[in-house]
Amino acid sequence: ELLRIDHVGIAVPDLDEAIRFYQENLGLRCVHQETNDEQGVREAMLAVGDGSGPRIQLLAPARPDSAIAKFLDRGGPGLQQLAYTVADVEAAADALRARGMRLLYDSPKRGTAGSRINFVHPKDAGGVLVELVEPAEPVHRSG
Numbered sequence: 001e002l003l004r005i006d007h008v009g010i011a012v013p014d015l016d017e018a019i020r021f022y023q024e025n026l027g028l029r030c031v032h033q034e035t036n037d038e039q040g041v042r043e044a045m046l047a048v049g050d051g052s053g054p055r056i057q058l059l060a061p062a063r064p065d066s067a068i069a070k071f072l073d074r075g076g077p078g079l080q081q082l083a084y085t086v087a088d089v090e091a092a093a094d095a096l097r098a099r100g101m102r103l104l105y106d107s108p109k110r111g112t113a114g115s116r117i118n119f120v121h122p123k124d125a126g127g128v129l130v131e132l133v134e135p136a137e138p139v140h141r142s143g
């Protein structure tokens with residue numbers, strides 16, 4: 001039920017500075033920004049090339065006790081998560097639970113742009129924090 005890569009998340013200490021770096025040095029385009037209070041992050045979505053593929057998500061801490069603040073304290077900036085698009089986040093989470101993986105939330109939480117999200121614990125996914133994203137807009141399975 002993983003349909004495609006939705007985005008790759010990178011933890012950064014300063015969102016505005018990171019957006020500038022990616023725009024000026026790598027030519028990516030910032031297409032969305034928001035603060036997610038529940039997750040304690042300020043985030044930006046950057047499009048690559050023609051914008052049809054996966055995005056790069058820059059994640060900066062909004063609070064010192066947040067997941068991103070903890071990640072930065074532990075190892076500094078870098079790749080924090082790999083997110084897959086799914087059509088139904090509850091069904092995808094149930095399927096992964098049935099294969100013995102720990103999901104971080106019992107029920108989905110709100111993610112970027114009104115999406116519904118859950119995560120697989122990195123210790124159950126080969127050291128990678130895997131995010132499941134059900135976009136607000138229904139997913140087209142083909143194309």
Ligand code: MC0
Nearest residue numbers: 036039041043067068070080104111112119122127128129
């Ligand atoms: C921790 N570990 C990771 C990791 N974070 N490994 C790979 N990738 C990561 N991002 C490792 C630690 O090094 C440690 O390994 C082990 O996992 C357990 O660490 P812990 O200290 O018990 O755990 P915490 O407190 O650091 O929490 C990790 C956890 C947390 C994944 C549970 O970050 C979390 O709840 N994440 C989900 C929410 C989140 O990431 N929100 C920010 C993005 P050792 O070997 O030392 O034991 S919000 C978002 O993404 C939204 C806006 C969206 O996309 O729409």
